[in-house]
Amino acid sequence: MTESSPAPAIELKGISKAFGPVQANKDISIRVMPGTIHGIIGENGAGKSTLMSILYGFYKADSGEIRVNGNLKSITDSQAAIAAGIGMVFQHFKLVQNFTVLENVILGAEDGAMLRPSLDKARGELKRLAEDYELQVDPDALIENLSVGHQQRVEILKALYRQADILILDEPTGVLTPAEADHLFRILEGLRREGKTIILITHKLREIMEITDTVSVMRRGEMTATVKTAETSPEQLAELMVGRKVLLRVDKAPATPGAPILEIENLRHVDAHGVERLKGISLTVRKGEILGLAGVSGNGQSELLHVLGGMTNATGTIRVKGQEIDLTGKHSDGQSRRARGIAHVPEDRHHEGLILDYTAWENTIFGYHRDPEIQSGPFMNNAAIKAEAQAKMDRYDVRPPNPNLAAKNFSGGNQQKIVLAREIESDPDILLIGQPTRGVDIGAIEFIHQQIVALRDAGKAILLVSVELDEIFSLSDRIAVMFDGQIMGARLPSETNQTELGLLMAGVTEMPDKPIIEAVTEQMAAKAQREAARHD
Amino acid sequence: MDKMPAWADAVLVPLISILIAAVLSALVIAALGMNPFEAFQLMVEGALMKSSGWGYTLYYATNFIFTGLAVAVAFHARMFNIGGEGQAQIGGLGVALACLFIPWPHWSLALIAATLAAALFGAAWAYIPAILQAKRGSHIVITTIMFNFIAAALINYVLVNLLRPAGAMEPATATFPAATSLPTFQQMFSTSETVLFRGSPANITFFIAVAACIGVWLLIWRTRLGYELRAFGFSETGAKYAGISPVKITVVSMLISGALAGLMAINATMGEAERLVLNASEGAGFIGIAVALMGRSHPVGVFLAALLFGFLYQGGAELAFWANIPRELVTVIQALVILFTGALDNLVRWPLERAFLAFRPKGAQ
Amino acid sequence: DPALVYDLGGKFDKSFNEAAYNGAERWAKETGGSYKDIEMQSEAQREQALRRFAEAGYNPVITTGFSFAEPIKNVAADYPDTKFVNVDGFLPEIPENVLLINFQEHQGSYLVGMLAAMESKSGTVGFVGGMDIPLIRHFACGYAQGAKAVNPDINVIANMTGTTPAAWNDPVKGAELAKAQIGQGADVIYAAAGGTGLGVLQTAADEGIYSIGVDSNQNHLHPGSVLTSMLKRVDNAVYEAMTAGADLETGKFMTLGLAEEGVGYAVDENNSELITDEMTATVEDAKAKIISGDIDVVSYYANDSCPALDF
Amino acid sequence: MDFATLLQLLESTIRMSTPLLLACLAGLFSERSGIFDIGLEGKMLIAAFFSAAIAYNTGNVWLGLLAGIGASLGLSAIHGLASITFRGNQLISGVALNFLASGITVLIAQSWYKQGGKTPTLTGGARLNEINLPLTETLRDVPVLGPIYAQVISGHAPLVYVAFLAVPATWWLLFRTRFGLRLRAVGEAPEAVDTAGISVIRLRYTAVAICGILCGIAGAYMATGLQPFFGKEMTAGRGYIALAALIFAKWRPWYALAACLLFGFLQAVAIRFQNFDLGAFTVPVQVMDALPYILTVVILAGFIGKAIPPRAGGTPYVKER
Ligand SMILES: Nc1ncnc2c1ncn2[C@@H]1O[C@H](COP(=O)(O)OP(=O)(O)OP(=O)(O)O)[C@@H](O)[C@H]1O
Ligand SMILES: Nc1ncnc2c1ncn2[C@@H]1O[C@H](COP(=O)(O)OP(=O)(O)OP(=O)(O)O)[C@@H](O)[C@H]1O
Ligand SMILES: [Mg+2]
Ligand SMILES: [Mg+2]
16 A cells, blocks of 8 residues: 555454354455445355444454544444444345335434434435435335335435435445446445545355456455456456356256247236235246246236235136136135245245244245145155255255254355255246345355256246346246336347336337337336325 | 354253342342352252152143243244133133033043043133234234133132032032042052152143143144244244134134133142132243243253243242242242243353353354 | 231231231230231232231131131141131132131121211212122122112212222222212212222311221221221131130131121221211110111122112 | 213323334334334333332432433443344333333332332322313313313323324424434335434433333323322233324324324223113124224224335344344
């Protein structure tokens, strides 16, 4: 470091942190220069979130020191971090669900004991921030009614409201649509221009390459390398992360679709609040085909998966291999669906796909636990289930390969592998799969994608729902786009591009004559209005 | 991965916790002007050093096993059944009807009938709160509290106005026919030379309680229903994904819970009192909550916790017999035991974990 | 030595367990003897207590409360050398070594009912019971008969506190019941409700009406407000049983009524001004007639109903 | 039913509701902060004892009130220690504290006063007297409203007015102040509070302490106002009813008022109309006794719908396992 260069915005020295026997961070040192975007990558469980949580005062380091703008700081709690100008957007948002945006923003940053003045001030401030950084949100909306993307905006607004100069974002794009992600990056670039410092944790190398100035790689609690982004490549980063060469593209042969396996006609679903979420969906998935369903989250994809998976009722017709299935009543639950050959990897593995407190082996039969094959007399044949679980975990390279460990003790990627192993090995005719690689590291993504393709090649029908356009493009044999509870159209991957899909996802079916962003905004606004009207 | 070996968590933590509770109890006893060591000796001798003491300890424990299991089963489905008290009393009504109105030729038949009746009545009393929770979302905690009061009123009405033998002063049913009298431990284990368990109320129901422990263990960890019940308890959305009906699980778990609470009546009503009296559950439904929580809702834990409480009850009685100590002292000791083993267990666990971690070889994970 | 076993209400229930305790204390003080006593915590302990005391050589073993009758029946044969006494209990057949003592509470209640009716200006008197059990109805029934004997048109309001054991220990609810009865015009209220009754007496004192205590002499609790107390001389029974010691006559059912001075009404310096000579005369007259059989106070137990009151 | 009876019913309702309301609001603070508390009963009981005892010993009811609050705070501190600091099971802690209060009050009462777990009766300044609100006499003769004011509203112990004023105060504190915002947040999402730089621990202890204070007032009211003495177990399950009212009220202050008034009213009705004569047959006293509970269940089943507790309620805040 030469004399003339400014002090690093953040300098961590020798940070260590253990959670009981787990050494999450080992003697980590890192410098982040002001006015830059600094990326951090690493496998699931590498210790990225822990490190950042220490910087933000959420956890306390066992040893090490923190300097902000060259000054030694003792960050014992988040208040101290905030005072030092640090803001953080956590991987799992820290918002109060039944509070308004405004209330969430002022929480902990109120002026005085009365709420009213704080709220009034924050309202004005939010308006200003929204204009400056394209961070529009309705200040009076309840968080639970906002999309994830908007919730994230609230988190960023919270940090900016507290006048953060250093902003940490932990896997911010994991839950965003491509459009939302682009939007976020524009915001981040704007912030960088203003001289703010940003630390970005992500699993997506594309994002690292696109926006960061420097990137640090973590592995098993240690910092293995810090490189200038301009001087590295995705392949090199992947190797640094995982410790071996990783294939970044999906290798697959062209599809040979056969007979229709899953036929959906005029499917409609009204949710508990009386809002129509599916407005007459018709779709066909064929044998040996991956149908990718693209769309901004909240446009009915989740509901479609829920209906198909038997978690909720609907009207219309669904045929499996030509036979109609029950949509309401006794035979419309998840187990009946499984009996008809529909396997379901749900979007939310923490709340749906897994019972986090169950052991891995218990989770390998979740939903299939009434299968006569695993019963012996009135009881479940636990020994056999465990043995089978062990075999599955070995085949799917679940780490650690210990079937007695509770599901919550596995990293996201490995949890996903447990779900996949269960659903794929049930030998279904149809696999419904939602957000297969959300929050999963590169090594695991590669593996998961290979499994999906292998299943297709084994002649199964696959319905893939993902908000990752990259994933949709690289896996799908056919792409359908959903918007506002309807299918906007279907395309072959070879005959379309991200721009066209992006428009369809925003409900624009024809190439507009006006600038694209305007058309998109118009459609979105119209949809928002319709929804607001329904709520009244 | 674990911070400390499982045996330490299962044995060391509760043991030290009980020790702390004992020390505090000793202070209270000393404050009342009595020698705590003598008091402790009295308790142990009275409750554990002779067979008749065991006879009482096990009798109380039997009650607590049933009510503890009842709470535990509901807990696995994340349901808080505070209604054990009412369910046990209504179970007693079932037992009374079965014993009084059918002329049984042999106790074994009567026992089977009474067991069924107790379970059925207890389950029925749990059914309404359960169905209201499942279908209408009425909070089970309130409804079961309310049903305790309603049960007391109902039993009072029945005993005062319907089942009381004419002219009897006591609001109780007639004594059950001799043929329904259950074998006591004294009858079962005494030999011609030695009388064991003399006069104590422990009876064959204890083995039903043990069987219930095993049954609940099998149910929860070995059957599909148990699997679904626990899954539902951990995550309702997860259960939905797996095709498990929340309504069914709510109702079924509460029925089982109510039946178990009802079974307490075969011990207290058929085995001991041999007639149904007012307030026959005597708070065992509430002790069951503590027992289940302390036993971590596991049948083995419930069994051990029930034994502990049986010991406290019987030991406390001994104290009262020979030391003229107000009976509220036992309540205080119970409170301390519940507090330290059940709620302040981390007070012991954390330092222990640190100690174990410190002695762990470096690098091992 | 004798032993004394109290019922679940506990030694200091301000009522009949306490009366037993007082009798025992009196005996101990006068004779210099010592006795052992214990409070019950649970049903199962009843038999246990009897056995433990019998085995330890205590004699006689005195118990209070009807719930002891059954346990005594079960253990008496095992300890032929021990004498068991029970206050309030009933057994169809009485073992050799058992003495059952009953009180004619309805007679005593009848007398205080008369006093209540004579004192009442409003023509309405009240009764607050603890739990709704036959024994309490028995009290209420005698009371109502006495009141109606004085004033056939009198309105007797009888209320029970509840159906759980808490009904014996809820002075707040007792007070509320008393207020309700006062609201309905009652100006004398008889409380037979253990700890709950204390709330009734308190409220009566606060609201300036009269109350009637039960079991022990409760006149001193609120001098000038407690009109009288219906005495149930459990203390005498215990005192005498202890005095007789091992020579106690058993194998019988003993009924203590007005004739035996087992029940009565209390007059002392706290209430002497409230009870006029005229009232005394009327009550004493009735007392004599009851003893002689000229007045028949119907017991609720006779056929589980009361001629003067609906339950 | 005539007007006079109605007035009496309402008056009785106020008295019966007051301890429920105080305990219910106490529970509201605690549970809104994420700490479940089934130990309301025990706190009231211990407060009842110490308020009566200290009022008796000093002859001053206000010192008694302070002592009651202090004792209740003591139990709160244990509950806080168990459920906040040591992340123990909140239900067990509550159960244990109920037992503790039930035993220790009688033990101490017995060793101090030897009256069988009862305190001596309070007299004079040791007793909480009823007060008349201004203008009671002037307004008494106004038709309808006058008697309502004079009999139902005026003439209660001061703590009654404290209880009823506590409702708007609670509402204001909860929804209009910084403290309230944070309190509500910590019961919903403690991690959000933590990352906003506010101490979860401190907030929760504060809430638990407020709970202790309110329970203390409730207990003191019972043993110095409603009755001028403490008797064993004299709270007689009111803590549980308050808990039911809290759930009923969906953890909201104004609803809590309504729920407690309803419970109080039902109890008042049951007290006044025992052995309800319906002409053809008499409703037995047991039915009237159970009526408040039966009606609660019916209302719960029919009108209230799902009561959703604070999301983080009952679970300790753990960031590092
Ligand atoms: N609160 C905690 N308590 C105990 N252990 C924890 C805790 N948080 C994380 N760990 C452990 O610390 C290690 C590092 O976890 P961390 O969350 O920092 O990983 P990460 O790099 O952010 O992973 P991911 O990519 O999945 O987000 C993991 O082994 C994890 O099990
Ligand atoms: N509080 C915790 N205690 C123990 N382990 C934890 C804790 N929080 C997280 N972990 C573990 O840390 C690792 C990484 O966790 P993290 O919170 O980053 O979520 P994740 O598994 O990556 O989930 P997602 O797929 O949503 O990103 C996992 O092994 C997880 O089980
Ligand atoms: Mg992370
Ligand atoms: Mg992750």
